[in-house]
Amino acid sequence: MPRILPRGEIENLDHTRIPRLRIPERAGVFSDRAARLRSLADASTIEGYLRLMARLAEAQQRALKSFEAPAIDDDVLAQARRHEMPPLPATGLARDPAWRALLARLLDEVAGDAGTPAQAVAACNALAHTLDTAPERVEQMADALLAGRVEGADVAPAPFVMAALQVYWTAMASGLRESQLPVGAFGLCPTCGTPPVASVVRIGGAHDGYRYLCCPLCSCEWHLERVKCSHCATTKGIAYHYIEGGRDGVKAEACDGCRSYRKIFYQDKDPFMEPVADDLGSLALDMLMGEEGYARRSGSPLLWQDTGD
Ligand SMILES: [Zn+2]
Ligand SMILES: [Zn+2]
Structure with missing residues (x-):
């Protein structure tokens, strides 16, 4: 009987193979982004906005560091491979409410940063209030953003909601292997x-x-x-x-x-x-x-x- 190699091992035998994926590295995903946003800010016509997003990305990196991602079932991964479907679908995956705690943390840190402009502080506080009083509203916003949609008053808070979702998904993805x-x-x-x-x-x-x-x-x-x-x-x-x-x-x-x-x-x-x-x-x-x-x-x-x- 010839020995049958599992998929990952076959790929590893071929050193000329182009790596199909680049899995995010937990240590620097958001801090690299923050540093880049800061360096681009100086020459930008939207300097203030890039600096605000840099602060948000720094808060994301801190949040990612201590966030324990929900475990991903082996069966879910096997099924996804079999059917060529994403195992962590943006739309359709049942989110753990822990993502809302991530959002609360990001809002708190950005609003508490001495360099954050007053208008952005007010926007963070307003979203934090909604998160406290009507979490289902924030879940609806998340559903829309994950489907690529946003309307009216939700445009301004969208980057913050998205930032929390990014930390949540990146934490899960960073634990996966290409195979x-x-x-x-x-x-x-x-x-x-x-x-x-x-x-x-x-x-x-x-x-x-x-x-x-x-x-x-x-x-x-x-x-x-x-x-x-x-x-x-x-x-x-x-x-x-x-x-x-x-x-x-x-x-x-x-x-x-x-x-x-x-x-x-x-x-x-x-x-x-x-x-x-x-x-x-x-x-x-x-x-x-x-x-x-x-x-x-x-x-x-x-x-x-x-x-x-
Ligand atoms: Zn085309
Ligand atoms: Zn993705």
Whole structure:
């Protein structure tokens, strides 16, 4: 009888294999983002907002450090692999109420930071009050955000609610291995099923030179060949747009087939590129792409626009 190797071991035998996934590292996911947001703030027209989001990301890192993620059942993982479905679906997963304690903590820390502007303190306090008095309202907001929707008065508190959900999902995802996860549907995170915020061409280690799409919720990244539309998968009619005289290594990968774009960041131009931070720090590129008639297919977890009518 030939010995049959389980999937993970077969993959490990092939050293030329492109790593399919990049699982988030608990130690630095949010602190790297915070540092990047701060460094981008100086030259930004939205300096104050980037600094506020940096404070939020620092609070996220502290919260992640002490948060014990809910255990993920082996059967759930096996089922997900069998059916090519995300094991921790953004929509449909029963959330442990512990995520609301994470939110309370984030709000408390950001509001208590001496550098937080008064308006943001008031917004944090208002959301903390809702969390105390009407947690079901906050659960509804979370459901909408996880489905990519937000309306009216929920736009301002959305980044904070999303931040708590990010800590919750990232804590779970960081404990997984590539071999436990399915390939999943094209253009969606294999771990949680969320569309990517942007992509990054990584440097260093096994991921060197490969392009990864980045999940704005669970912080997993998954490989996609270069020069391919992350929305419709075509390899034809792809072009790269950038701001003349703008930062090196920040481009929009645009598809003439589906008329959409996502940003792509090149770490060989700047090793500190961080997809969520750099996306927020390059809003001028979004404006350019809008003027040129391309649609952005999925938004930033840190900046929401009303999706209502
Ligand atoms: Zn994900
Ligand atoms: Zn396309």
